Each structure stands twice: as structure tokens, then as C-alpha cells.
Amino acid sequence: MTRNAMIDEWYPVGIAGQLDAHGRKTALMGEPIEVGRGEDGNAKVTGANGRALPACIRYGHVWSSLGDPQKPLFAIPEADQPGRRLVDVGVVRVRCSPLRAVENFLDIAHFPFVHTDILGAEPHTEVQNYKVEIREDEDEVWATQVKFYQPQAAKSAEGGITTEYMYRVPAPTCSILYKTCPPRPGEWDVITLFVQPLAEDLCDVWPWMALFDDETPMTDLIHFQQTIFVQDRSILENQIPGLLPLDPGMEIPTRADLTSVAYRRWLKRHGYTYGAQLVAQ
């Protein structure tokens, strides 16, 4: 393989609401880029040597690519439903592989130990069986019928409930979580993890949410999600090996890791290897 398939994918590079004419210096897969607002008011992303990069604004963020995206940014139909509150959680930098950040987001088993008394609590540590598939038509990884006991699943949840989840990976560094919505049974809250790969072992993470919750102040929603993510951050920075292994070696997956196994298989199939370890150790 001479060209990494991830070059042609879309990545988040900033919050749309914070664009300004000066531009903000950042990076994408090792290349310095600048993200600002052009004279026409649209997002303007410039790569090294001043070349103009593809840019679009969606889901509260600016998206760009170093290559030539073959399809538009993935759809989140729920994001356009009326009545949802859209939450820009803000960037958090993590010294880890962008793929590790996504993989951690897909994991349920760590909830009682890392997000104690919020997303999980001992002794309710069991991960019940759930379904995982790579959907061929959409070319996405999906996990469904995920259930977990949570003391405080969302800011709008009072007391413990068994929460149902669905996970979706539509792009190598993006994942969308659909979660039981306490105030609106029958609908799903949407919580996303958009990851900007700065380098193979460094990323900026832009969580974003589209929730049915008319009660909770916006700042509380932001702080809830920042709390969860920063609880993960120190774990992510200490994982070994740093790059995500795509072949079994030092890491032995268990049944609870089915989503991670499917994610790794899907990455390998597409040659999405930026941030991955290819030779088993």
C-alpha cells in the first residue's frame, strides 16, 4: 500500500461557531493546516504550501480532508430532528492514537471502574450479550442491543436505570452513540466523538451532542460530557501499545470487546491504518 486510505476521509478541525478571519493553526495527520473563515463567510481550510483543502460545516464543526473525499460527510439524520439541543462540548487534546480514542468510546466494560457512580457502579459490572455487525450497504460498524446498568446515565436521568445503547462507526475516527433518552422514551439521544488525528499518537477530540433535554442548563450538559471524557483521558494516555493493534497479539479480546474486534477488522479491511499497529507483538 503506497497511499493511506485515511487521507481521503473527512475529519473535524474546529468548532464552527468559533471560526474567525485570522484563522487557527492546527494539524491534520502530520500536516500543518489553518482553519478560518473566508471572505464569503464559509469555512476556509488551508494546507501546507497554501493549498486549499476541502471544507464543510456540519454537526457544529468544521470538517476537512488532506485528500479527495469520495463521498460527502456521513449522515446523522437525528441531528436535524426539531426539538433537539445541540451541544458543542469543546476540544480536549489527548496524547494517544486517534483510533484508540474511538475504540475506548466503543467500550462499555470500563464504565463501573472509570466512570464510577455515573455511567456504572460495582457490583453491576456485567456486559450482557449484544449484537455487532459490519453493515455492508452503509459500510459502517454497528453495535445494537447494548444494555448496561447506570447510576446516572445522563444529566436528565434521576437515579439508576438500565440504559440501552447503539454504537455506530461511520468513519475511521468518528463514532456516534445512540442512548436511551430519559425524558423522551422512544427517541435516542445522540452523543458523538469526533476525533481529529494530529499525528499517529496525538489527537484533538471534539465531542458533540444532540439531546432531547429542555431542562438542563447548557453549561451543565457540557460539564457532564467533559467530566466523562476527562476521566477517560489519563487511561488513554497510558495504554500499551500506543498504536491500536489490528492483529491479535499482546491484547486478548473477550466477548465484551466484540465492537472493538469488529472496528479493528473494518479498519484493516479498508487499510485505515493511521494510528494502527500492523505487526502483532
Added chain:
Amino acid sequence: MKLYDYVLSPSCYKVRLMAALTGVTLDIRPVDFHPGVEHRGPELMALNPAGSIPILEDGDLVLTESSAMLVYLAAKAAPQWLGNDTAGQAARVQQWLSFSHRLTASLGAARLHEMLLRPGNIAVLQGQGTAALRELEAGLVEQQIRGQRFLASDRPTIADVACFPYVALAPDGGVSLDPYPAIRLWSRAIRAIDGFIEMPGIHRLHELKPEPVPEVGEA
């Protein structure tokens, strides 16, 4: 008592921790520090021209320095935390309260740079943080020789609460705590205090990992 608070701020956590340890209930007013920069907005700048949080309000008293807030909470609810049994102890407490500002300016700024992309010269900040940690390690070793587990006494004081958060979160700013065994023991002792609360990045002690107890009959 109203605390203008940010959940990821170690300085705000000092006040929440002190309140929890002294049994004071705070009325928490969350501030959108990141990404909203609300602490630099007109409402909070009118309250604190320095543009920093935490801010603690109690009646007509407005405090903007976290060390002063620790003193206030302790004096009001649990004076033993002031640590002023002797002149030497009171002075040690003041020494570490002042020292804690160096932790904020070095380890705290390194953490903001590495985590929330705030500006700063990271190599300089990490270097200053390392120097401060070495000083703290030496101070704790001297305390151990005196038979005392905490910074100013054999029991915790506001000095420990003032220094603990930025030290415990040093790895967030890329500064390892591995070289400092006295700091790790001290951190464990603080987390074992009744009423201790955590913040993101600082974990509670796990009940399955109690302090080792020598078995009966062991020499």
C-alpha cells in the same frame, strides 16, 4: 455559600474538596470556562476583575483566591484544618499556601496547554513544574523524618488541600509522578481521608485495595 465552579478546574476542586471534608454544602454555579470562556464575560468580570475562577460568595463576602476560600471554610466549619497549633505549624501552612501558587502557574498551565490547547511555553512550564515537585518531595521526606504524614502536621490541613490537586493532575500536563515516592504516599493518605471526593483525573481509592496490615505474629 455560592461557588462559581468549573468541573475540570483544580482550583475549583480545592474548594469543593475542602467543603466536602468540612461538611459544608456549597451552592454550585457552573461556569462555561471551556469552550465558552464565560469567566471573561461581563457578569463574572464584574465580580472578579482578575477574570479567574473559582469565586466564592457568602453574603457580602466575595473571595477570588482559592487559598482564602480554604481559610474561610476551615475557620467557619472545622478550625482544626487551619493547622495553627504552634507558631511553626502556622508558618508552615502559610509557606505551602504560597508555594501552591507556583504549582498553579507551572503544572496547572502545562495541563491547560496539553489538554485544552491554552497558550504557553510547554517546556518551560514542565521544567518549573518538575522543580516544584522536587521541592515538595523533599518537604514531604522531611515531614516523614519528623514522623508526620502531611505537609504541616501529622494530620491534614488546608496546606495539603491547596497543594494536592495540581500535583495529582501533573501527568495531565505531561509531567510524571513516578520519580516521587513521598508524593505518592501523601496522595494516597489524602485520598484516604473520610469525606474525600474525586474530580475527573483524580480517582478515589478502591475498597479492594486497602492499606496493607501486618499479620498477627509477624515480627
